[in-house]
Amino acid sequence: MSTFQAPKGTYDLTPPRSATFLAVREAISAPLRDSGYGYIETPGFENVELFARGVGESTDIVTKEMYTLTTKGGDQLALRPEGTASVLRAALEANLHKAGNLPVKLWYSGSYYRYERPQAGRYRHFSQVGAEAIGTEDPALDAELIILADQAYRALGLRQFRILLNSLGDKECRPVYREALQTFLRDLDLDEETRRRIEINPLRVLDDKRADVQKQLTDAPKLRDYLCDACKAYHEEVRALITAAGVVFEDDEKLVRGLDYYTRTTFEFVHDGLGSQSAVGGGGRYDGLSEMIGGPELPSVGWALGVDRTVLALEAEGVELDLPAVTSVYAVPLGDEARRVLFGVVTELRRAGIAADFAFGGRGLKGAMKSANRSGARYTLVAGERDLAEGVVQLKDMESGEQSAVPLAGAAAELAKRLG
Ligand code: AMP
Numbered sequence: 001m002s003t004f005q006a007p008k009g010t011y012d013l014t015p016p017r018s019a020t021f022l023a024v025r026e027a028i029s030a031p032l033r034d035s036g037y038g039y040i041e042t043p044g045f046e047n048v049e050l051f052a053r054g055v056g057e058s059t060d061i062v063t064k065e066m067y068t069l070t071t072k073g074g075d076q077l078a079l080r081p082e083g084t085a086s087v088l089r090a091a092l093e094a095n096l097h098k099a100g101n102l103p104v105k106l107w108y109s110g111s112y113y114r115y116e117r118p119q120a121g122r123y124r125h126f127s128q129v130g131a132e133a134i135g136t137e138d139p140a141l142d143a144e145l146i147i148l149a150d151q152a153y154r155a156l157g158l159r160q161f162r163i164l165l166n167s168l169g170d171k172e173c174r175p176v177y178r179e180a181l182q183t184f185l186r187d188l189d190l191d192e193e194t195r196r197r198i199e200i201n202p203l204r205v206l207d208d209k210r211a212d213v214q215k216q217l218t219d220a221p222k223l224r225d226y227l228c229d230a231c232k233a234y235h236e237e238v239r240a241l242i243t244a245a246g247v248v249f250e251d252d253e254k255l256v257r258g259l260d261y262y263t264r265t266t267f268e269f270v271h272d273g274l275g276s277q278s279a280v281g282g283g284g285r286y287d288g289l290s291e292m293i294g295g296p297e298l299p300s301v302g303w304a305l306g307v308d309r310t311v312l313a314l315e316a317e318g319v320e321l322d323l324p325a326v327t328s329v330y331a332v333p334l335g336d337e338a339r340r341v342l343f344g345v346v347t348e349l350r351r352a353g354i355a356a357d358f359a360f361g362g363r364g365l366k367g368a369m370k371s372a373n374r375s376g377a378r379y380t381l382v383a384g385e386r387d388l389a390e391g392v393v394q395l396k397d398m399e400s401g402e403q404s405a406v407p408l409a410g411a412a413a414e415l416a417k418r419l420g
Helices: 017-033 048-054 084-093 139-156 174-186 192-200 211-216 229-244 307-317 336-351 365-375 385-390 408-418
Strands: 045-047 068-070 076-079 104-113 125-134 161-167 263-271 279-285 300-306 329-333 356-358 379-383 392-397 403-407
Touching: 017 104, 017 125, 017 139, 017 307, 045 048, 045 084, 048 076, 048 084, 084 104, 084 125, 084 300, 125 139, 125 307, 139 161, 139 229, 139 263, 139 279, 139 300, 139 307, 161 229, 174 192, 229 263, 263 300, 263 307, 279 307, 300 307, 329 336, 329 365, 336 356, 336 379, 336 385, 336 408, 365 379, 379 385, 379 408, 385 392, 392 408, 403 408
Parallel strands: 329 356, 329 379
Antiparallel strands: 045 076, 068 076, 104 125, 125 300, 161 263, 263 279, 279 300, 379 392, 392 403
16 A cells, blocks of 8 residues: 555545535535524544434444544544534533524534445545534424525536435334334345344335345335324425425435434435435434433434535536636746745735735746646736836736736736726
8 A cells, every 4th residue: 555545435635626625515504504504513523422322323323334442541432423413412512402592503514434335425534514403393494404405406506416305203103113114024034134123223124225125125014104193294394395495306215314313304315426325415303312312302403415425416417616716816926036026916915805826936937837827817927127127017817818017016906906
């Protein structure tokens, strides 16, 4: 392995592609910020216990995929595999739910870690932007989150995504269904691991991707037939609200998702250009999670959208984001005196809020102009000894190729004017 290779299942974000990642984070969070969601940031690691209790002891995430460590002080920690448990923990710690302002609406952006088998679109370190609305049971809140995610993807220019929607029931009706499903599953021809899953988390068996398993599941009892009246009414209201908003979705009663804490509304955004790792984002309601981690009853709903897969989806659809050039003005000094003078102009431009860069390292004109081109700058400032002697700099419009001498003293103001 080369010394310069990132660890297995990880990759670095480098320019220019990294700019797309920033733009995606920005595009996903913008609708949230405009809808009353406040920014929250939590540590990259938590006590293992939080995820074991929150995400669920029977999930793949907790049993197989967590990066755990014991500190020198003996604390058992885990790199965060997802955001919801941490955000809820932090909200409870800060008593945000007691400020008399429910729901507590929060958004976050960060790195997550899962020890998964790496493949295209599946990494051990990945990035999510998420939103959580804590402390309120209201179908309009579920609808709001689905609509905002749809808005974010559309704003990015994505079209080939689908929204899958389901209801997982609540603590009244889900256990009845669970038992009916277990009874059905126990009679099937399944391997040992899947048989164990029937006892711990039978709904996950419905999620099995293998064709021979799926074939046996055709006649499995349907959660839909077991939903209690309250859950049915709630789900119908969510469906009606997002339909009224013009958001297209598909009912998918097989959608159970990989985390134990979901109740009622669950949804997933899938993109058809991504192959097997097609989920670009997902979420749902988690009315029991607060109590699972030792808090009060706080019905909540949230989602997390994967930044990595959203970028892959953009690439799959051939969407080029309209990213403005980072640098507006590029300065090319020829000689020591010009270096001092133009460096001063660049500083002045930057202080005036104009993005400017400089040919460092005393390079020749040709190489420096190449860098100017590559920077995407609209204007280049070039100055040599003769220019300085005349009190001017050469201002080149990189779009038209036109070049003219402008007075050195007024160069920054002239650029500010031209750049509007
Ligand atoms: P989840 O927390 O499993 O519901 O995941 C939410 C979103 O995070 C998914 O839809 C993916 O876009 C993204 N995601 C989850 N796991 C990975 C991973 N191993 N690699 C890349 N993206 C991931």
